[in-house]
Amino acid sequence: MVDVKKFANIDLYGLIGVEIGATQSEIRKAYRKKALVCHPDKNPDNPKAAELFHELASALEILTDESARAAYDRVLNAKKAAALRHAELDSKRRKLIEDLERREKEANSQQKARRTGYAAEKSPEEQLKDEMDRLRKEGSRLLEEEQEMMRKQLAEERLKMQESSNRWDSSQHRIKIKWKADKGDNTNGGYNETILRNYLKKYGDIIALVISGKKKGSAVVEFKAQDAAEMAVDYEKGNMDNPLTLEWIGNAPKNNSRPGNGSSTITDTDFESLVLRQMRQAEERKKLIEQMMREDGDE
Numbered sequence: 001m002v003d004v005k006k007f008a009n010i011d012l013y014g015l016i017g018v019e020i021g022a023t024q025s026e027i028r029k030a031y032r033k034k035a036l037v038c039h040p041d042k043n044p045d046n047p048k049a050a051e052l053f054h055e056l057a058s059a060l061e062i063l064t065d066e067s068a069r070a071a072y073d074r075v076l077n078a079k080k081a082a083a084l085r086h087a088e089l090d091s092k093r094r095k096l097i098e099d100l101e102r103r104e105k106e107a108n109s110q111q112k113a114r115r116t117g118y119a120a121e122k123s124p125e126e127q128l129k130d131e132m133d134r135l136r137k138e139g140s141r142l143l144e145e146e147q148e149m150m151r152k153q154l155a156e157e158r159l160k161m162q163e164s165s166n167r168w169d170s171s172q173h174r175i176k177i178k179w180k181a182d183k184g185d186n187t188n189g190g191y192n193e194t195i196l197r198n199y200l201k202k203y204g205d206i207i208a209l210v211i212s213g214k215k216k217g218s219a220v221v222e223f224k225a226q227d228a229a230e231m232a233v234d235y236e237k238g239n240m241d242n243p244l245t246l247e248w249i250g251n252a253p254k255n256n257s258r259p260g261n262g263s264s265t266i267t268d269t270d271f272e273s274l275v276l277r278q279m280r281q282a283e284e285r286k287k288l289i290e291q292m293m294r295e296d297g298d299e
Contacts, residue, residue, distance in 0.1 A: 008075045008125050012059040020073075024064050031060045032146060041154060057143055061135050064142050068131035074124040168226040170207055173253045175233060178245045181217030189217050189242050196221070199238050204228025221246075226253055 013020050017030045035056050036042075043049035062068045122130070177196065181189030193211055196219060200206060205224040212218040223229035230253070238244035 008072075008079075008128060010055065010059075011076075012063055012072065015055060015059050016063065020076075022063075027060065027063050028142070028146065031056060032150065035146075035150060036153065039150070039154065057147070058132075060146065061143050062132065065131070065135060068128070068135055071124065071128040071131045075128050078124045168253070170222050170224060170229070172250070173226070173229060174220055174222045174249045175229060176247050176249050177219040177221060178247070179217045179238065179242050181242075183216055185216060190239060191217075191219075191242075191244075193219075196238075196244075199236055199244070200232055203232045203236070220249070229253070 013022070016027060017034055018026055022030070035053060038049055038052050038056070040050045040053055062072050179189050179191055181187075181191075188211070191211075193209060196211070197206065197209055200209070200221060200223075203223065205228070207222040207224050209221045210219060212220075221232070223232065233246045233248065233252075236244060236246055
């Protein structure tokens with residue numbers, strides 16, 4: 001059952017956040033903005049969120065239907081006129097006038113009904129109730145459209161939040177590189193930035209590579225992509241005469257879907273691509289080692 005008294009006592013324009021003369025487009029825009037903020041899905045701890053969301057939907061239905069809006073405006077104007085009249089009277093006179101107006105209204109309605117044979121003219125509240133009953137029976141296509149748009153927008157927001165939470169943050173997953181090097185070794189165990197970069201760049205783009213200036217045999221690398229970082233940790237050994245050890249600084253990244261981690265989400269195609277990539281990297285590593293050996297022989 002429609003609670004017409006409730007909506008007759010609510011400033012629907014103020015509820016949505018528009019002026020009385022707002023266009024339908026302005027009403028829809030304001031509704032969409034406010035409904036998204038107070039949607040129950042976004043306010044699970046607020047027991048009044050569902051009620052407010054329902055009130056906003058009813059306000060949209062009434063204010064975007066020409067006939068229902070006119071009926072609501074009549075209620076609004078009648079209440080304003082009555083409030084203005086009552087404000088001009090003291091309490092005793094106001095009670096006297098209210099009783100007189102009520103008796104006159106009842107007498108006029110009965111007289112008119114007897115004279116015409118039809119029911120008395122409905123009050124603004126009764127007219128609004130009829131319009132709200134009609135809206136419930138007919139259903140509001142506009143409201144359905146708005147709520148469907150809202151469902152899509154909420155789904156998009158949830159997807160963006162999920163993507164954001166799963167996004168690779170390279171600054172949180174840097175890798176420490178270690179190798180053997182004596183304190184007085186000016187060659188730093190045979191590694192410098194150029195040599196390390198040549199070993200590591202085949203896995204993917206490097207954001208930063210820093211060799212420790214205080215501690216020999218130590219460096220830190222940050223890869224742009226997660227798979228590049230993971231493969232470097234798993235496979236890179238550097239020069240076999242003085243192998244590299246790559247370890248995560250802190251915890252290893254989550255959502256690792258490569259073989260060997262117990263995940264079943266990787267496909268056969270993914271695995272084949274990974275194997276081919278590892279073979280290419282091994283070949284590149286071999287060429288780099290041969291090149292460095294030639295350069296060492298020329299010196």
